[in-house]
Amino acid sequence: MSLTETGNFRSGDFCSENFRSASFISTRNACKLCAPLGASLVMRGIEGCIPLIHGSQGCSTYIRRYVISHFREPIDIASSNFTESAAIFGGRENLFTALDNLSRSYRPLAIGVASTCLAETIGEDVPMYLRQYETERRRGGRNNAGLEPVLFYASTPSYRGTHMDGFHEAIYAAVSALAGEGKKSTKEAEAEALPRINLVSGFVSAEDIRELHDILRSFSGPPDSRGRYPYTLIPDYSETLDGPSWETYRKLPEGGTRLDDIRLMGSAAATLYLGRPSANASDAGHWLLEHRGVPLLNAELPIGIENCDSFFAVLPELWGRERPERWTEERGRLVDAYIDGHKYLNGKRALIYGEEDFICALASFLDEIGVVPVIAATGAENPGFRSRLRSVLRNAKEGTEIMDDTDFAGMLERAKFLKPDFIMGHSKGLYLARNLGVPLVRCGFPIHDRIGGQRILHLGYRGTLNLFDLICNALMEAKQTRHESGYTYI
Ligand code: SF4
Incomplete structure (x- = not known):
């Protein structure tokens, strides 16, 4: 390999022999966005x-x-x-x-x-x-x-x-x-049917945000006389970036977290923050705790039964209301699907990539269904990522190679050795899937080569079930396609 003294490539350096050893100094096909x-x-x-x-x-x-x-x-x-x-x-x-x-x-x-x-x-x-x-x-x-x-x-x-x-x-x-100073007066607090809570939704799809609203409203019941629910969900691009069609163009679509609701965040009973800001970003949850005295609870994105159970356990605690029966039924349907699909998934190997929050939740879910995430990768440079990811793995602790500050070229090198059965992440991973000859299960952001990326449901029992079906079907389709006569019954 030949490098200049500054560590940059000279022209002609990109030959297959030096491709691998040079990868640590250059980024090719970044796994992060601006x-x-x-x-x-x-x-x-x-x-x-x-x-x-x-x-x-x-x-x-x-x-x-x-x-x-x-x-x-x-x-x-x-x-x-x-x-x-x-x-x-x-x-x-x-x-x-x-x-x-x-x-x-x-x-x-x-x-x-x-x-x-x-x-x-x-x-x-x-x-x-x-x-x-x-x-x-x-x-x-x-x-x-x-x-x-x-x-x-x-x-x-x-x-x-x-x-x-x-x-x-x-x-x-x-x-x-x-989020103003504002502790509520005792009279105002007593007038509330439920204490107000803040939910920071994490980097999720528009459909996920609609699901979070649905879950919260199933606990809280209808809005008050001013059309206000007892929570602030931020951000909320479920309508602004995925609304119905219009007769005439609107410069600013309707929807979004109301400014008045953000103003109330400083007087909420608690903040539930899905995901964790890295050391490179400021943290609204901690700011609310330190400057407004609002208790903070960080949770993983609710993907997989364990994460969903934790999420659903918090709401009865905060609001003092039982979990509505419909979520017990959704949970039961998910358990049933796990049983049905187990034989297709057990022991399969996955490569997953994307944002740190998403990867931690996805790894926990895959671990739960018997899939080994042999590579869990992010383009972010985040010192806390490795220990956080290890802490969510129960079965695959030893079998998971964790890559941070990496790119798709780096992932491909390792994947050639570790041989995943499928890869899971956004559409930029097509590069990996084609090189490895394995299916790509599209999820997360961005999805540029399919319709409906904004409507993929990842969160909650229903979102987990959706991901579970996608994985099973991708593997079954790959097997069917590879077989010379195909199967009609798998
Ligand atoms: S990384 Fe983003 S902010 Fe920076 S120059 Fe490129 S587009 Fe602009």
Whole structure:
């Protein structure tokens, strides 16, 4: 292998002999996405909120293209549109102009600003800019039609973290900007039928968010006279990114976590946070605990019976109500499916990849159904990932190779030795599946080569059942296809 002194490749270095040993210094087919992309999804999951990417136009174009291909919905993401001069002298004026334009043309309730690699590299002080803008706005010195949307800011350089870090950071930015001081008066607290809870949903599909609403509402019953349920679920892009078709185009679709509900998060009885922010992102759950005294409970995404049971056990504790019978029935159906499908799955080997939260939940589920996750991989560099993943494995502890800060080329190298029977993750894994000749079970984000990625259900007993069926059927189809005469009865 020949390398320059700086560790970069010279042209001609990419031959098959050096491909393997060189992989540790270069990223090929990254298994992570850009941080402001994750932030943009959160912002689109807040009522009347539009994301504004502070940087060059290419960043927002890339994010729009990526998100549209998964959700198959129009999504407006604004840009402060850095030019060469902004890159040298700073983007303050670009940002102010963008805030004016957005206020006038979209009339949003909130604008979420996310920074880019370029803005962070040149040291943009966006919080200071926003304070200056708000001062000018108060004095009537802006061309903003007198509109004053809430402004909040997420610091999201992609060289510091992944789309997951951007996702958690944006939740923190919205919550810390809006969740007021506010302990309720005793009278207000007594008037509540149920204590209010916060649920941070994690990076999941639009269908998953609808499922979480369904679960919460099955416990809480109908809304109060103002149409309000006793919980805040954030973010909520179940309608904004997966709504019905329209007669006429709407710049800001209806739906999203209500701003008033975010304001109430500081006086909730507890925060249930699905997933865990890495050290590269701020943590809204801890912020609510430290600044508002709201107790925090972190839980794995409810995928698999064990994780679902833990999730369903929390709600009766918080609300003092029994689990509705329908969930017992769903659980029973899932157990029955485990029994039916066991013979197809037991001892099978899987390669799973994606975000840390998703992989931990998926590994726990596969372990539970007798599948060995021989490789559990993420593109994120997260020191806590390995120990967290080990802690969720009961049977396959020794048989799982954990890869963090990795890419698809690195996964392929290891997979050639470890020989998984199937791989499971988003559509970028097609590269692996084709090279290994095994089925790809599509789930997570993004799904760019199939319809309905936003409607894949992963969470809860029903989501687990869906994943279970997908895995069984993928393996059965592969066996059927390989066999020269095929089977019609397996
Ligand atoms: S990785 Fe950085 S430069 Fe690339 S699109 Fe994302 S923010 Fe922009």
